[in-house]
Amino acid sequence: MRRLTTACAVMGALAFVAAACGSSNTPSGGGAAAPKVYNSIGQGEGALKLIAWNGYTEDGSNDPNYDWVHPFENQTGCKVSVKYADTSDEMVTLMRQGGGSVYDGVSASGNATNKLIAGGNVAAIDPALFPEFTNVISPLQPATGTNNSHYVVNGYVYGVPYMYGPNFLMYNTNLVKPAPKSWDITFEPTLNGKANPYAGKLTAYNDPIFIADAAVYLKTHNPSLGITNPYELTSDQLDAAVSLLQAQKPLLAKYWALYTDEIDGFNNKSIVAGTAWPINLTYTKDSAPAAAVIPSEGVTGWADTWMISANAPHPNCMLEWMKYTMEPKVQAEVGVWYGAAGSNTKSCDLIAKSLGKGGAQLVNSVEYSFCGNVDFLNSLYLWRTPQAACGDDRGNTCMDYSVWSQKWTEITGASEGRRLSLATASAPGLVDVVSDEADRPAGTRTRVSAFLFRHPRLRLGGLLGAPGLWFLVVYLGALVVMYATAFWHLDAFTGLVVKQFSLSNFKRIVDVPVYRNVILRTAGIAAAVALTDIVLGFPVAYYAARLAPARRRTAVLIAIVLPLWANYLVRIFAWKLILSPGGLLEWLFAKAGMHVTIGSSLVAVWIVFCYLWLPYVILPIYAALERVPGSLLEASSDLGARGWRTFRKVVFPLIVPGIVAGSIFAFSLTLGDYIVVQLVGKSAFIGNVIYDSVGIANDIPFAAAFALVPLAIMSIYLFVAWRLGAFEAL
Incomplete structure (x- = not known):
């Protein structure tokens, strides 16, 4: 126990030192220092690495009729490679990789642009380099917009306008009748005094910025809140929007971040209405x-830039x-493919022409964002990063x-889940090494062997040196x-990590009920x-270890590990x-005359976890038996004990470690897993909070602090297991 206490003290000291040494004066304002400004264009470097929304950089691979990347490559000699992102926070994270030296640029929305500007991650440009600025729609003009x-x-002008559009309400015209005129079908549990008929078949965008959509709804339906701008919310206003979204959650089939998720939902009719691009x-x-x-x-x-x-x-x-993406022809191609409006007003007529008959009416409709309509653009509450400064006489409230x-x-x-990756390695040249060893003179081998025999500590060091170094450095x-990172925090405006000692992350875990509930649930x-x-x-x-014949035992053991091969x-x-719903289990219950739907409940998560980890539990118990x-x-x-007493007094104490x-x-494995919960369930587990903090929220310090929770839980669990002798059975 003394060693454990000493180790904890050392870890704490290291963390404190790391936090202190890593302290920095991260900017927290709106970019007071003069930014880097590009005022000339030189010879191209032959390559270009972009971060973009899906549909913004088509190269003909999805549809050969839509390709504006290859003409650019032929024109400039710059070979384009693209990394697609699903959220603005993901774009910010990608842009900051390698100190901003990995990617050249990004098609950022307003809730990313302000962070990138404040963090000094993007440079300003001289508008004079881009002649098409004169044709940009008036609200987006850099000087007078x-x-x-x-x-x-x-x-300072940080970039060039590209496409813009609304986050409108999309609905299934066959199943949602009459056509909706309000967001109430997505927010209200009752409509006209009756239960919402679309409950369980709605969707919403999975991003913190969606809170603004709830604020827009409350601005009309609860004017007493005094909401004037959906991105400038006081504590009470934000709490009201959060309460509305919490009440909305049971109405949703799912949240979407990848746009194809919503498309798939409409195609299989699991979704009939929701926010859409x-x-x-x-x-x-x-x-x-x-x-x-x-x-x-x-x-x-x-309005993307x-x-x-x-x-x-x-x-x-x-x-x-x-410069190329400001051309009306390019923006027209993007507009037809994506459905958005080009910031260059000359692109609107080209979009209408490309659409053929009826194109003029379509381009002046919600489907193409009322392209060129100044009043419509001004009516949109364009995404931007919420700040403490309200922008009015409320100050920093x-x-x-x-x-x-x-x-x-x-x-x-x-949130909905994403990616896994695997890596493999090989050991070439092993035969050559063995061959060289065999060819070495016997005398040398004998002397080396004798020397190591006389110096066991040196022999042990040579044996464990490399793996020990790996363990110390990597693990x-x-x-x-x-x-150490757990004691840092994010700057509220820039989203950059402030490397100064703080307990704010741990206070947040303790103070916020949802995090306590997540820990207890997990x-x-x-x-x-x-x-x-x-x-x-x-x-x-027990059957495999004590009862089954040899051949049958082998068959049982193979059956136990067989699922692990999948x-x-x-x-x-x-x-x-x-x-x-509609799956095999529900069908079997229906045949038995029962209506049981497990769906995405915690019961479903429990069943899947039990199935996944069962082989890992059976094998140690088998070994102990x-x-x-x-x-x-x-x-x-012989001493007169019956079966149950023998098991209780003799067998069980011996197999407790197993x-x-x-x-x-x-x-x-359950404590750290998040894939099962993402694919099967809806409730958050510890792994999901950590994943979302790294991905969606881009809050690495909070993710690190929350990752210490399962570490602490497992430390206690392993200590108890060690005291029970469980490690002997591993």
Whole structure:
């Protein structure tokens, strides 16, 4: 115990030192220092690396009729590569990789542009380099625009306008009747005094900025709140929007971040209405009856800007791309493909012409964002980063983006899942090494062997040196860095990490009820899974170890490990199909005359976890049972003990380490998993909060602090297991 205390003290000291040494004066304002300004375009570097929304950089691979990338490459000699992002926070994270030297530019929306500008991640440009600025729609004009604060700051112009559009209400025209005129069908549990008929078949955008959509709705339906701007919310106003979104959650089939998720939902009719982008409508209409409307309360929207990194590796190619994307022909192609309006007003006629008959009417409709309509653009509440400064006489009483991100985590609990990756390695040249060793003179080998025999510590050092170094640097080093990062925090405006000691992340975990609930929920399900797998696994292990003949034992053991040969995701998706509404389980219950739907409940998550980790529990118990000497059982019988007493007094105490060892696997794997919850359930687990903090919220310090929670839980669990002798059975 003394060693454990000493280790904790050392870790704490290291964290404090790391936090102190890493302190920095991260800017928290709106970019007071003069930015880097590009005022000339030189010779292209031959390459260009972009971050973009899907549909913004088509190269003909999706449809050969839509390709504006290859003409640019042929024109400039700059080879384009693109990384697509699903959220603005993901774009900010990508742009900051390698100190901003990985990517050249980004097609950023307003809730990303302000962060990038304040963080000094993007450079300003001289508008004189881009002749098409004269044709940009008036609200977005850099000098005289009324809706340009997302890219014009302190007189500096950070990029060139690209496309703009609304976040409108899309609905299934066959299933949603009459056509909606209000957002109430997505927010209200009752409509006209009756239960909302679309409950469970609605969707919403998975991003903290969606809180603004709720604020727009409340601005009309609860005027007493005094909301004037959906991005300038005081604590009470934000709480009202959060309450509305929490009440909305049961009405939703799912949140979407990847636009194809909503399209798929409309195609399979699991979604009938929800917030959408123009590209969602454009491609939903190909296979499902869909339309869009601007509800009476109004809508949020976005005006995207191509911005150049302050440390762009290929700045001239990026400037050429920015110049190219302002051309009306290019924006017209994007407009037809994506469904958005081009910032260059000359693109509108070209869009209408490309659409053919009826194009003039379409381009002046919600489907193409009323292209060129100044009043419509001014009516949009364009995305921007919430700040503490309200922008009026309320001063700094508004809630900044960090609070919005925290509230969004409380609302959604978990987000839809994304990616896994695997790496493999080989060991070439092994035969040559062995061959060289064999060819070495016997005398040398003997002398080396004798020397190492006389110096056991040196021999041990040579054996364990490399793996020990790896353990110290990679494993423990990573833990120390994580531990130190947990005591840092994000700047509320720039989103940059402030490397100064702070307990704010831990205070947030303790003070916010949703995080306490997540911890209790995760630990509770982990314990339930471990207990269930012990109950299910013990009879199988006992049969294999004590009762089954040799051949049958082999068959049983193969059957136990056989599921592990299948891909982890395949097994999860198989259970998702079984448990989903209309799936096999529901069908079986229906045949028995019962209506039972497990769906995405915690019960479904518990079932899948139990299935996944059951082999890991059975095998240690099997190993423990196999080691119980038969002579002890015979002695117990000779002394008059019956079967149950023999099990309770002889067998069970001997196999407790094996049971605890199996429970370690089930408990720890459940505690850290987030894929199952994303694919099967809806409630948040610890892993989901960490994942969302890294991905959606881009809050690495909070993710590190929250990652210490399962570390602490498992430390206690492993200490108890060690005291019970479980490590001997691993």
